[in-house]
Amino acid sequence: MRRYLACMLVLLALGAVPRPADGYQFEEPPNLDHRDQWGLRAELGSTLVAATNLRGMGRNLVAGSLELGVSRGVSDSGHELSGRARTLLAEGSLGVILLAGYRVYAGMEHWKTYADLDIALPISPGPAAGVRLGLGVMFDFNRHLGVSLGGGAFAAFGAGLVSGFDIAMGAQLRFD
Numbered sequence: 640m641r642r643y644l645a646c647m648l649v650l651l652a653l654g655a656v657p658r659p660a661d662g663y664q665f666e667e668p669p670n671l672d673h674r675d676q677w678g679l680r681a682e683l684g685s686t687l688v689a690a691t692n693l694r695g696m697g698r699n700l701v702a703g704s705l706e707l708g709v710s711r712g713v714s715d716s717g718h719e720l721s722g723r724a725r726t727l728l729a730e731g732s733l734g735v736i737l738l739a740g741y742r743v744y745a746g747m748e749h750w751k752t753y754a755d756l757d758i759a760l761p762i763s764p765g766p767a768a769g770v771r772l773g774l775g776v777m778f779d780f781n782r783h784l785g786v787s788l789g790g791g792a793f794a795a796f797g798a799g800l801v802s803g804f805d806i807a808m809g810a811q812l813r814f815d
Contacts, residue, residue, distance in 0.1 A: 671779040672717030676813040678710040684807025690764035692799035702729035735762040761801040769795025
């Protein structure tokens with residue numbers, strides 16, 4: 640054993656044992672979280688809305704939706720606070736739902752999953768206030784651009800019950 644260690648020390652001293660080149664640094668995979676970044680979000684999708692007023696009269700409709708908003712990365716893992724407005728268009732009528740919440744990401748690579756917890760304020764149909772829970776997947780091309788696919792469910796109470804399910808595809812542009 641001593642002879643082996645002595646040979647290794649001699650070889651190391653002579654430079655015969657390979658070692659990293661001068662100035663070489665081991666590369667870490669890119670960190671694609673959203674910490675300390677502002678973001679612009681846009682999503683296109685579909686929302687199934689069920690609205691019932693206090694008299695028990697109600698209607699169900701499937702609406703196309705456009706959601707626009709801003710976000711801010713607030714944690715070391717890149718979780719985000721966001722504020723958004725979702726417009727709904729169905730059967731010639733326009734609806735608006737305001738959303739504010741927190742998005743938790745799992746992963747710091749290109750592919751990551753997320754969960755949303757939002758306060759939902761349906762203005763029309765409504766007015767009402769409630770919560771929205773969502774899940775989805777995001778692919779980040781780099782730290783500044785990502786695309787997502789997600790869905791969620793919401794329920795709000797006020798001038799009646801407004802509830803629904805949504806699914807959407809979106810993009811997020813982020814700035815340092």
